[in-house]
Amino acid sequence: MTRLKQSGIDFSxxxxxxxxxxxxxxxxxLILAKWQQTQSETYLIALVAFYISRAASIFYTKRLNLRASTYLILSLTLGAAGSLIFAATAHLGWLIIGSLLWGYSAATIWPYFLTVKLHLTHTADFKMKRLYWLIFAGLALIIGADVLAKFSYTLTFTLLGILYLVALPGGLLLNNFTSDFYQESPRHVHGLSQTWRWVLSVVFFGVIAVLTTLRKAAINIPSWLILTIIGIALVILIIELIADWHVLPRYKMRLLNRGFLVSMVLLFNSFFAYFYLGKAGMYAVFAVYLLGFEMGFTLFNLLGHHDARRARYDSLISLMVGQVLLLIPWVGSYLLGLLLITLYVGYDNPTLNETLYGLDSIDTDSAIIHKYRFSTYGGLLCQLVMFGLLMAVSAVAGLSLLDFFKPSDTGNFDLYFYGLSWPLVIVSLIISVGNLRSKSPATVKTQSE
Structure with missing residues (x-):
């Protein structure tokens, strides 16, 4: 009986x-796949609602002043509710609610899980069993059966909801394990009292909702109006950054750089890669990203002989060379450039986790959330710059935005390479140089995911 109980806990x-x-x-x-299958406006609205909820939640999640372990339980609960709503109904109102709940869960589950994991690894000899491949294989089989049986992803949504519920006992267990940590740590109260920031946030994420919709569907909005709202969103983003500059000032450029790079690789290049590699382009970008992300820390530690300063120096060289290679219109330099950039991201990610968690200037319960909050600023900046450039290029060439997001051929390669990719990479280089000038310290000896 004891072994069975332990097996259940390990699985949870x-x-x-x-x-x-x-x-x-x-x-x-999954929501994107559901929309592509149905081409329904209902699921397009749900997809946009999910995307906005996921982007916005990371900024405001700490306002309830709960423990990270409690937020983790909340993320699991809302994830279960969101996925089960998608399994149970196609009603627009319920799908919007499900999208908002699931979006919050998607944005916060990893930062809070990592925070709790760091609490435990820094206070006790805690190890967690990994069942990735077992669960992933089971989920892949369910998705395959779902598609073959034409259940419209209902089975997959249901299984995911059940998995969130199965994980809840594990979340409660981790909450109990961290009780001693919280008793010894001072409580930090977070708040957002400025009404003007709430107003700006509503306007800003309204703009992001419009831009997200434009990526998916043809909507007749004048170019000048889109460029105007992008400009307004950029001004709001700069105001928000200035208002938050007192938090982690030595690491701000590094976090912005990280967010911009990840968005440039995974968002922009998942579309732009089509003009190099056709329909296989998106999959090639994801494969390169995963390879670089997983190998970066180990590779640069080996090259630097486990000296943190040397490893960081090598990773920065990799980043700069990778960005320069993206300026060359050849598929070989393109893929190598993406790999070198993602190797840098793969090295920088665990380094930032450990460094920020150990800072005295912020409480450890908020360190990882701050990391993802400011990285999200960088990602949103990349999106706004990308859309501004794309809108201008499309207007001049007389093309639709969907000619980039849903191309039928590679005939516009030169237009998008020189009018979109080049300027975006140059902006990325400028931010990376700003990161170098900020001189944020890098001292880490252990890897954390």
């Missing part, structure tokens, strides 16, 4: 570990 915690790792992207992919 392992499921939590799995959901934390895939929770940010899998819900979006």
């Amino acid at each position: 915690v392992g499921t939590l570990n799995f959901l934390a790792n895939i929770g940010i992207i899998l819900p979006y992919v």
Whole structure:
């Protein structure tokens, strides 16, 4: 009986570990697949609502002043509710509610899981069993059966909802394990008292909702109006950054740089790669990203002989060379450039986790949330710059935005390479140089996911 109970606990915690790792992207992919299957405006609205909820939640999640372990339980609960709503109904109102709940879960489950994991690894000899491949294989089989049986992803949504519920006991267990940590740590109260920031946020994420919709559907909006709202959103983003500059000032450029790079690789290049590699382009970008992300820390530590300063120096060289290679219109330099950039991201990610968690200037319960909050600023900046450039290029060439997002051939390669990719990479280089000038310290000896 004891072994059976322990196996159940291991499976619950392992499921939590799995959901934390895939929770940010899998819900979006499934809702996107559902919309592509149905081409229904209902699911397009649900997709946009999910995307906005996921982007906005990371900024305001700490306002309830709960523990990270409690937020983790909340993320699991809302994830279960969101996925089960999608399994149970196609009613627009319920789908919007499900999207908002699931979006919050997708944005916060990994940062809070990582925070709790860091609490435990820094205070006790805690190890977590990994069941990635077992759960992933089971989920892949269910998705395959779902598609073959034409259940319209109902089975997959149901299974995901059940997995969130299965992970709840693991979340409660981790909450109990961290009780001693919280008793010894001072409580930090967070708040957002400025009404003007709430107003600006509503306007800003309204703009992001419009831009997200334009990526998916043809909507007749004048070019000048789109460029105007992009300009307004950029001004709001700059105001928000200035208002938050007192938090982690030595690491701000580094976090912005990280967010911009990830968005440039995964968002922009998942579309632009079509003009190099056709329909296989998006999959090639994802494969390169995963390879670089997983190998970066190990590779640069080996090259630097486990000296943190040397490893960081090598990673920065990799980043700069990678960005320069993206300026060359050849598929070989393109793929190598993406790999070198993602190797840098793969090295910088665990380094930032450990460094920010150990800072005295912020409480450890908020360190990882701050990391993803400011990285999200960088990602949103990349989106706005990309859309501004794309809108201008499309207007001059007399093309639709969907000629980039849903191309039928590669005939516009030169237009998008020199009018879109080049300027975006130059902006990325400028931010990376700003990161170098900020001189944020890098001292880490252990890897954390």
